[in-house]
């Protein structure tokens with residue numbers, strides 16, 4: 001497991017290349033799922049681990065967006081995507097596991113392709129619940145270990161190597177993590193045996 005500082009260092013090296021490296025999976029697998037999920041975002045939106053800002057163009061113009069990431073270099077890349085939008089976007093450096101916001105601050109909390117990277121994903125998911133209004137929405141799009149045997153085994157075999165590059169453990173089980181965090185799940189869309197999952201939820205009652 002890598003610490004936040006080690007992950008930050010990895011993304012420092014990777015920030016300028018990641019959009020290019022992931023162009024194909026973005027086009028084939030991610031784009032339409034981001035679009036489908038983010039149509040449910042409204043009001044004051046917090047995007048946790050905003051990365052290079054690949055979701056930014058999918059929010060409706062009515063949303064006010066705050067993007068947070070641990071990596072200043074990733075935020076720099078995201079900043080370059082903000083010009084295309086009419087409304088200002090606030091970008092903040094911070095830690096998903098201790099979000100610098102008051103409880104119930106946001107109508108929608110979003111995180112995509114990031115529970116694989118957080119050193120303590122359950123703590124990050126609890127923080128998302130804390131800062132989301134009780135009747136707000138939590139929107140997650142994640143990748144995880146596939147139940148398809150061959151794909152799952154390939155993921156297990158390459159997990160350490162993959163994590164070594166960007167700190168991403170692609171054989172975690174995001175749905176189980178979300179359940180363990182206490183998020184009340186309202187809908188799940190799964191593809192390729194849970195390799196990709198889109199989750200719509202609300203903060204759990206005990207948070």
Ligand SMILES: C[S@@+](CC[C@H](N)C(=O)[O-])C[C@H]1O[C@@H](n2cnc3c(N)ncnc32)[C@H](O)[C@@H]1O
Nearest residue numbers: 049050051054069070071074095096112113117
């Ligand atoms: C694979 S990228 C995903 C970026 C973006 N969400 C997307 O969908 O393209 C993972 C991101 O998580 C960020 N990250 C990792 N650990 C973090 C933490 N503890 N707090 C905030 N951001 C973190 C990394 O800096 C990186 O930008």
